[in-house]
Amino acid sequence: MKERIQKILARAGICSRRRAEEYIADGRVAVDGQVVTRPGCKVDPKLVEISVDGKPVRQEKKIYILLNKPPGYVTTMSDPQGRPIVMDLLADIKHRVFPVGRLDLDSEGALILTNDGALTNKILHPSYEINKTYEATVRGFPGTADLKKLEQGIMLEGRKTWPARLRILQRKKGTTTIEVVIHEGKKRQVRKMFQAIGHHVLRLKRTAYGGLKLETLARGKYRFLTENDIKNLFS
Numbered sequence: 001m002k003e004r005i006q007k008i009l010a011r012a013g014i015c016s017r018r019r020a021e022e023y024i025a026d027g028r029v030a031v032d033g034q035v036v037t038r039p040g041c042k043v044d045p046k047l048v049e050i051s052v053d054g055k056p057v058r059q060e061k062k063i064y065i066l067l068n069k070p071p072g073y074v075t076t077m078s079d080p081q082g083r084p085i086v087m088d089l090l091a092d093i094k095h096r097v098f099p100v101g102r103l104d105l106d107s108e109g110a111l112i113l114t115n116d117g118a119l120t121n122k123i124l125h126p127s128y129e130i131n132k133t134y135e136a137t138v139r140g141f142p143g144t145a146d147l148k149k150l151e152q153g154i155m156l157e158g159r160k161t162w163p164a165r166l167r168i169l170q171r172k173k174g175t176t177t178i179e180v181v182i183h184e185g186k187k188r189q190v191r192k193m194f195q196a197i198g199h200h201v202l203r204l205k206r207t208a209y210g211g212l213k214l215e216t217l218a219r220g221k222y223r224f225l226t227e228n229d230i231k232n233l234f235s
Contacts, residue, residue, distance in 0.1 A: 002042040005029060008050060011115065012057050013096055028053050063095045064225035065113045068217045075102040075111065086111065089220055100124065101185055109134070109206035110214045112225075123209070123233065129183040130233060133208040134190050135169065137177045138199040146197040147178075156192050164193070175202060211235035 006020035015023065021039040023029050029036050030051045031043055043050070050057045069075070073084045077098065086099060090113065100112040100120050114120060123130055147168075153161045165181040176199075180190055191201045207214045211232035217223060 002044050004039070005031070005036060005041050005043060005050065006039060008043070008045050008059075009052065009057060011117075012060050014052055014057060023052060030054075060095060060115055062116045063093070063097055063114060064116065064119070064230060065090070065093070065097060065222050066212065066214070066217065066225055066229070067111045067113060067222040068214055068219050069103050069108050069111045070220045071106050071108045074105055075099045086113070090222065102187075103206060104188055104191070104204070107204040107206070108219065109204075110209060110212070111206070112209060113222075119230070124185065126184070128234065130210045131181050131183050131208075132185065132206060133213075134180045134182075135177060135203075135205045135207055136180055136190055136194060136201050137175050137203040138194050138201050139175060140199050141171060141176050142178070142194070142197060142199050146199075149197060150180075150193050154193065154196055156186070156189070156196065161186075161189070161193065179207075209233050 005024060006017040009015055009020040009023070009029070010017045014020070020029075024036055024039050024041075027035050027037060031041075032048050033051075045059055067086060067089060069086055069089075073086050073089070075086050077085065077087060079085050083105070090097070095115055097113040097115050098120070100114060100123050103109065103111055112123065122128055147166050150161075150164055151166055153163050162182065162184050167179040168176060169179055170177040180193075182189065186192075190204055194201050211234075212225075212229055
């Protein structure tokens with residue numbers, strides 16, 4: 001697939017897209033030995049050799065990571081407010097990776113990070129309907145009728161949510177912990193669902209993407225995903 005040269009250079013970790021445009025304008029970039037001067041030029045990196053200052057550009061190895069995000073970290077590459085970011089937990093990873101979707105500041109659990117844009121789009125695209133499993137601890141004891149409403153879908157911000165699967169895991173000390181399975185990814189959706197039936201979410205943890213489970217991965221730790229793990233995402 002053809003892509004803009006500056007995007008290819010950025011993905012390979014050579015420089016930012018903006019800096020790549022400067023390299024191209026300065027005549028430092030070549031495709032199959034021919035200097036390129038148009039920043040919008042598109043090529044297929046699998047079919048041509050791109051070089052910068054005469055040195056071939058090697059495409060970055062695809063990296064797939066599962067992180068158990070702790071609460072208190074924002075799921076962004078940087079934060080103007082100076083809050084901790086998930087990338088702080090991957091300081092020893094040399095490759096540039098990006099979070100797939102988000103988890104709220106106060107939420108925790110499974111978060112995938114990768115430099116594979118195609119997989120990212122596949123995971124996030126609603127047509128694949130990848131289930132995401134959460135454990136939500138809410139204040140109080142939601143009744144059967146209210147939980148049924150969430151399972152069937154409720155109106156949130158002008159549209160009805162898709163059906164969800166719910167299972168009560170535990171009731172104690174004025175709280176209820178409920179397993180929630182949805183394939184949507186609207187901002188703060190699980191919290192808003194329970195708020196709509198009058199139960200504030202005290203703790204929210206994502207435990208799985210599809211068949212890929214967090215299992216015993218410790219809070220704040222990560223592991224690299226295998227080919228089988230990637231398959232489990234869509235199972």
